[in-house]
Every structure is written in C-alpha cells, then in structure tokens.
Amino acid sequence: MTETPWQTCDGTVCLIAGDCRECGHSFFPPQLHGCEYCGASGAALKPRSVPATGTVIAAVTVHTHPVHPTPFVVADIAVDSHPLVIQATVRQMPDVGDRVIGREVDSDSGPEIAFDLFEGTDR
Numbered sequence: 001m002t003e004t005p006w007q008t009c010d011g012t013v014c015l016i017a018g019d020c021r022e023c024g025h026s027f028f029p030p031q032l033h034g035c036e037y038c039g040a041s042g043a044a045l046k047p048r049s050v051p052a053t054g055t056v057i058a059a060v061t062v063h064t065h066p067v068h069p070t071p072f073v074v075a076d077i078a079v080d081s082h083p084l085v086i087q088a089t090v091r092q093m094p095d096v097g098d099r100v101i102g103r104e105v106d107s108d109s110g111p112e113i114a115f116d117l118f119e120g121t122d123r
C-alpha cells in the first residue's frame with residue numbers, strides 16, 4: 001500500500017483505487033482490511049491505478065471547517081475509467097457535468113490531491 005492514495009503516472013496523477021477479486025467492488029482510498037461490499041478478506045483485495053479524471057456529479061462550498069482554511073469546494077466525481085465515485089477538493093466551483101482532472105498540490109499539511117476543470121471549460 002502506498003503512503004498517499006495517488007501517484008504520478010504519465011505526467012499526470014493516478015488514483016490508487018482498490019478492487020475486490022471476489023465480487024468486483026471498487027473503492028477509494030485503498031485498504032486491505034476486507035471488502036466492504038461482500039465481506040471477503042483483505043487477501044482478496046488488490047490495488048489498481050486509475051487516471052484521476054472524471055465528471056462532477058455534485059459540488060458544495062464548505063464555509064466552516066475545524067482544521068482547513070475556508071472557503072473551499074468539495075465535489076463528488078464519477079471517475080472515468082472505473083465504476084467509482086470519489087469526494088475531492090476542486091479548486092474552482094464546477095457545474096454538474098464538468099470534466100475535471102486531479103493534480104498533486106502543496107498544502108500546509110503536505111502534498112494532497114485537488115481537481116481542476118479541464119482546460120477549455122467554458123465559464
């Protein structure tokens with residue numbers, strides 16, 4: 001298991017997702033405790049690298065948070081190449097249906113992943 005649930009790949013960022021060999025369930029971030037869907041042991045789980053690109057299905061602006069500076073935007077993103085929806089920070093308020101791409105960014109607590117709108121998104 002990697003230290004962060006993403007890695008650089010082909011000049012972009014890939015998410016480290018997990019797949020269950022027993023039932024095919026996909027999840028993020030990766031873990032080796034057991035399948036949350038069918039209950040298979042951690043031995044049945046395997047990590048998989050998937051491109052950090054997807055489509056926004058919902059987004060909100062967070063105005064209060066006990067740790068992170070506000071405001072910031074969090075979105076539900078349907079990952080392109082995997083049957084997976086993740087929640088992640090987006091650096092500009094997207095519309096539902098906008099295409100986004102993940103990038104590694106520096107923060108006060110170290111590197112983290114944040115999503116940007118695809119270049120050419122009409123605003």
Ligand SMILES: [Zn+2]
Binds near residue numbers: 020022036037
């Ligand atoms: Zn399973």
